[in-house]
Every structure is written in structure tokens, then in C-alpha cells.
Amino acid sequence: MSKPLPAVDFLKIPESGEPYLEGHKCGGCGAVYLGVRAVCSKCGARGKIAPVKLSNQGNLYVYSIVCRSFPGIQVPYVSAIVDLEGGGTVKGNLIGVDPDPAKIKMGMPVRVVYKDALGRKDKEGNSYLSYFFEPR
Amino acid sequence: MSDVYIVGIDMIKFMKAGTGPAVEALGAQAALMALDDCGLTIQDMEALYCGNLGQAGGMVGQRVLHQIGQTGIPVVNCANACATGATAFREGWMAIKAGVYDTVLAVGVEKMGGGLLGGGGGGGGIPKEGLLGSMTMPAVFAEAGQEHARNYGTTFEQFAKVSVKNHHHSTLNPKAMYQIETPLETVMGSEMIAYPNTKLMCSVNVDGSAAAVIMSEKKVKELGLRGRAVRVKASVLTSDPWQERDLVMPDVNTCTRQAAKKAYEMAGCSAKDINLVELHDCFATAELLHYENLGLCGDGEAGHMIDSGATALGGKVPVNVSGGLLSKGHPLGATGIANLYEISTHLRGEAGKRQVPNARLGMTHVIGLGSACAIHILEKVA
Numbered sequence: 018m019s020k021p022l023p024a025v026d027f028l029k030i031p032e033s034g035e036p037y038l039e040g041h042k043c044g045g046c047g048a049v050y051l052g053v054r055a056v057c058s059k060c061g062a063r064g065k066i067a068p069v070k071l072s073n074q075g076n077l078y079v080y081s082i083v084c085r086s087f088p089g090i091q092v093p094y095v096s097a098i099v100d101l102e103g104g105g106t107v108k109g110n111l112i113g114v115d116p117d118p119a120k121i122k123m124g125m126p127v128r129v130v131y132k133d134a135l136g137r138k139d140k141e142g143n144s145y146l147s148y149f150f151e152p153r
Numbered sequence: 154m155s156d157v158y159i160v161g162i163d164m165i166k167f168m169k170a171g172t173g174p175a176v177e178a179l180g181a182q183a184a185l186m187a188l189d190d191c192g193l194t195i196q197d198m199e200a201l202y203c204g205n206l207g208q209a210g211g212m213v214g215q216r217v218l219h220q221i222g223q224t225g226i227p228v229v230n231c232a233n234a235c236a237t238g239a240t241a242f243r244e245g246w247m248a249i250k251a252g253v254y255d256t257v258l259a260v261g262v263e264k265m266g267g268g269l270l271g272g273g274g275g276g277g278g279i280p281k282e283g284l285l286g287s288m289t290m291p292a293v294f295a296e297a298g299q300e301h302a303r304n305y306g307t308t309f310e311q312f313a314k315v316s317v318k319n320h321h322h323s324t325l326n327p328k329a330m331y332q333i334e335t336p337l338e339t340v341m342g343s344e345m346i347a348y349p350n351t352k353l354m355c356s357v358n359v360d361g362s363a364a365a366v367i368m369s370e371k372k373v374k375e376l377g378l379r380g381r382a383v384r385v386k387a388s389v390l391t392s393d394p395w396q397e398r399d400l401v402m403p404d405v406n407t408c409t410r411q412a413a414k415k416a417y418e419m420a421g422c423s424a425k426d427i428n429l430v431e432l433h434d435c436f437a438t439a440e441l442l443h444y445e446n447l448g449l450c451g452d453g454e455a456g457h458m459i460d461s462g463a464t465a466l467g468g469k470v471p472v473n474v475s476g477g478l479l480s481k482g483h484p485l486g487a488t489g490i491a492n493l494y495e496i497s498t499h500l501r502g503e504a505g506k507r508q509v510p511n512a513r514l515g516m517t518h519v520i521g522l523g524s525a526c527a528i529h530i531l532e533k534v535a
Binding site for chain 1: 269278279285286295296300302303344347348349395402
């Protein structure tokens with residue numbers, strides 16, 4: 018069976034070692050982006066963007082409990098925005114917690130975990146690895 | 154520079170998404186109504202600024218002229234997400250301000266599909282919706298509201314009260330899509346779409362159109378149209394300045410704050426001078442954010458403001474007396490001009506049962522996610 022592919026470009030799966038999220042940081046102003054780019058849209062600097070490994074530790078900034086989505090998308094799930102320690106903000110599903118506002122605290126510590134992309138496959142039948150957040 | 158005026162403005166009654174005629178016929182209806190409102194004809198128009206999002210590549214402005222008069226005037230087709238109509242209007246305002254034309258027509262028109270907006274994600278591989286959170290509009294604006302809840306303890310109930318208020322207002326507006334009272338328990342108990350936005354806290358997809366005839370001061374005097382004219386005191390457009398969470402969390406606050414600041418400067422007034430506001434309540438959560446963004450109250454006070462009734466008809470500064478996008482409906486490309494129609498109608502003293510008494514200054518605000526913010530301040534003339 019072939020290795021899973023990354024669900025997004027900024028999820029890196031090294032030949033050896035653990036998967037991680039990759040940011041791109043501006044050497045001019047410190048802004049952190051997801052994905053490769055040449056110019057910083059915060060300060061306008063060119064050619065100063067370099068890849069950085071993002072932390073797997075962060076805090077839940079905000080969330081929504083999604084109860085209706087497009088056909089075929091399983092609900093409910095928790096859409097979460099997480100600030101990673103050391104920079105970078107990422108959006109994903111918060112798992113390992115009931116989809117109940119009483120159970121989810123904004124600001125709570127979470128970790129990034131890497132799992133199969135909910136069984137979703139592309140047209141060629143490839144499996145994908147994705148990232149999720151869970152309380153820590 | 155001399156002032157710019159709205160002399161003719163109107164909107165059609167908004168209707169269920171997909172039930173309207175073809176987009177050019179829909180736009181033509183409002184265009185003719187705006188012309189009739191000031192007693193002019195298409196032959197009097199020197200340019201057309203047309204806002205439409207769904208068929209942005211489809212020369213909708215020219216197709217409207219094919220319906221009502223091919224006079225050969227320049228046509229500019231605008232697309233700027235939900236700020237499309239306001240952007241088209243502003244292009245017309247700017248051309249007159251610059252002295253290029255004396256009389257132009259602005260039309261906003263949209264034929265909508267049903268269901269959720271946003272999401273998709275595109276790109277190759279596998280669908281990302283529901284895997285990497287949600288990019289549907291209800292969820293995006295739920296998260297924007299949750300930021301307010303995080304900072305100030307704003308509650309689900311306070312967000313829901315926005316919908317109660319705007320649905321109540323729409324019972325007084327025959328041009329709104331719905332005229333139905335929705336008590337708090339009905340709003341909070343309706344289907345949860347993306348917490349804290351229930352179905353009744355999401356704007357209504359509708360077919361709609363609105364149009365305005367914009368005129369220079371010189372021409373207004375020449376034609377004797379001052380009686381029902383409305384002065385455009387400020388017209389501002391901003392885009393989204395860089396924010397650290399931009400990539401995953403569209404920021405509707407900063408572009409609104411910057412636009413509001415410029416608009417108040419341009420109009421020579423402050424928030425406390427504004428008598429009524431039509432703001433971008435695409436979701437109930439959004440309305441509360443904009444109370445603070447527009448300076449209607451201090452930071453952290455929006456929850457109290459909705460509780461106090463200050464933004465309901467009869468309150469200190471009524472907001473979305475038309476019913477808002479939540480109940481009047483939200484035809485994306487038409488919304489910006491429909492808002493201008495609502496404010497103009499109050500300034501003219503022609504708003505009937507929902508009239509805000511003694512209205513002299515009114516504000517319109519729209520947000521196009523991606524992002525664009527347009528704000529206009531209008532002033533009563535006669």
C-alpha cells in the first residue's frame with residue numbers, strides 16, 4: 018500500500034520522522050504564512066521568506082459547532098482556529114471533545130495530531146494524511 | 154468640489170431565490186423605477202455602473218441597457234463580493250465628483266441560488282470542508298462572533314436578539330422578502346446551522362435589484378430636483394489590511410473601522426450624529442461586531458446595546474430598520490444600493506410605518522468577504 022499524501026501543501030511528511038506543519042516566515046517583519054510565497058503581504062519585503070517548522074502545541078482561539086454543511090459532509094463537527102506557540106494560526110477540526118459549547122473553552126490548550134483524512138480518497142484512490150486538534 | 158446627490162432611487166420587492174426573471178430583466182426593473190422616481194429617462198444618463206456578482210463576466214450592465222435603451226453610454230461592470238452594489242454606486246459618485254459626468258445610473262442586481270454560501274475550497278486532492286474546519290459563510294461568521302464572545306462574554310441570546318429585532322422591523326417593510334415576527338425562542342430554537350448562528354440568524358438568499366440616479370449639484374439646480382434629493386456626504390471603500398489570522402479567519406472588523414473613520418472625517422460628523430444605520434447583518438453575529446466597528450457604542454458594549462433596545466426602531470440609533478439582510482434578504486450585488494434606498498427613503502420622510510422620525514443623517518455599510526468594506530453617509534437636503 019502506498020504512503021498517504023498530505024491533505025494540504027503545508028503538511029509535511031518526511032521520509033523519516035514525524036509529520037509536521039510548515040510555515041513560511043518573513044525575515045523582515047516576522048509574519049508567518051501557510052504555504053510557499055515570495056513576497057510578504059504585511060511589510061512588502063521580497064525574497065526574505067524562509068520555511069519554519071510550526072509547533073504542535075497551541076491554544077484554541079475561537080470555534081464554531083457546524084451542524085449543517087454540504088451534502089455528504091458528516092455533521093456535527095467543531096471548526097476551530099488555533100494559535101500555535103511560536104507563531105502561525107491554523108484552522109481545522111477539533112476532535113476528542115463533545116460538540117457542546119459548555120464543553121469547549123476558548124483559550125484552552127490543544128495539540129496538533131496527525132491522522133487519516135476521515136477516509137476521504139481522491140479519484141485515483143490515494144489516501145491522505147490530515148491534521149486535527151485535540152485537547153491537551 | 155461640489156456635492157453629489159441621489160435624485161432617484163428604488164428597489165424591487167425582494168423575492169425567493171431563483172424565482173425572479175433573467176438577471177437583465179431583474180436589473181431593468183429597478184433601473185426604470187429609479188428613473189421614474191426622479192422623472193428622467195435613460196436618454197438623460199451619461200454612464201451606467203452595474204453591480205452583479207453571479208455573472209460577473211457576463212456584461213450584465215450592457216444587457217440591462219439592451220432591455221431599457223441602448224444609448225451607447227459607457228458601462229462599467231463591477232464585482233466586489235457583497236460590497237458589489239455599493240462599489241458600483243461609488244464608481245458613479247466618483248465620476249461625478251471628478252466632474253466627468255453630471256448624471257449617471259447605478260444598478261445592483263443578483264439572481265441567487267439556494268443553500269449555503271462559501272466552502273468548496275477548490276484545488277486538487279480531497280474536499281477540505283469538514284476536514285479542516287468549515288469555510289461556509291455561517292461558520293466563518295460564527296467564528297467572527299465567537300471572537301467577540303471570547304473577548305467580552307457576548308451570549309448566544311444576545312446574538313439571537315439581533316434577528317428578533319430585524320425580523321420585527323421587516324414586518325413594517327412591504328419590500329422585504331419576509332414580514333414575519335420571530336420571537337427569541339423561535340430564533341434560538343430554529344435549526345442550528347453553525348453555533349451560535351441558527352437558521353433564522355442567517356441572511357436570506359433572494360433575487361433582487363436596486364438602482365440609483367446620481368447627479369451633480371449643478372445639474373440638480375438646473376433641473377429643479379432639490380426637493381427629494383439626498384446629499385452623499387461620504388463615500389469610502391477599504392480593503393482588508395494585514396492581520397495575523399488572515400489566512401484562516403477573515404477580518405471584517407479592521408476594514409470597517411478604517412472605513413468608518415474616513416467616512417466620519419469626510420462627512421464632518423461623528424457616530425453620535427447618525428440617526429439610522431443599515432449595516433451588513435449577513436449573520437446575526439456580524440451585526441453586533443459592527444456596532445463597535447462603526448462607533449455606535451464603545452468596544453465591548455454591543456451586547457448591552459442590543460439588550461437596551463437602542464438599535465430598534467424607536468431607539469437612539471435604529472439599525473437595519475428595513476429588516477436587514479436577515480429578513481429583507483441579501484441579493485449580493487443589489488444589497489449595497491438597496492441599503493442606500495432605505496436610508497434615502499427615511500431622509501425623504503417617505504418610510505411610512507417604519508419611518509425614523511426627524512432623520513437627517515444616515516449611514517450604510519457593507520462587507521464583501523475577501524475583503525471589501527464600503528460605507529456611505531447620506532444627508533437630508535430639503
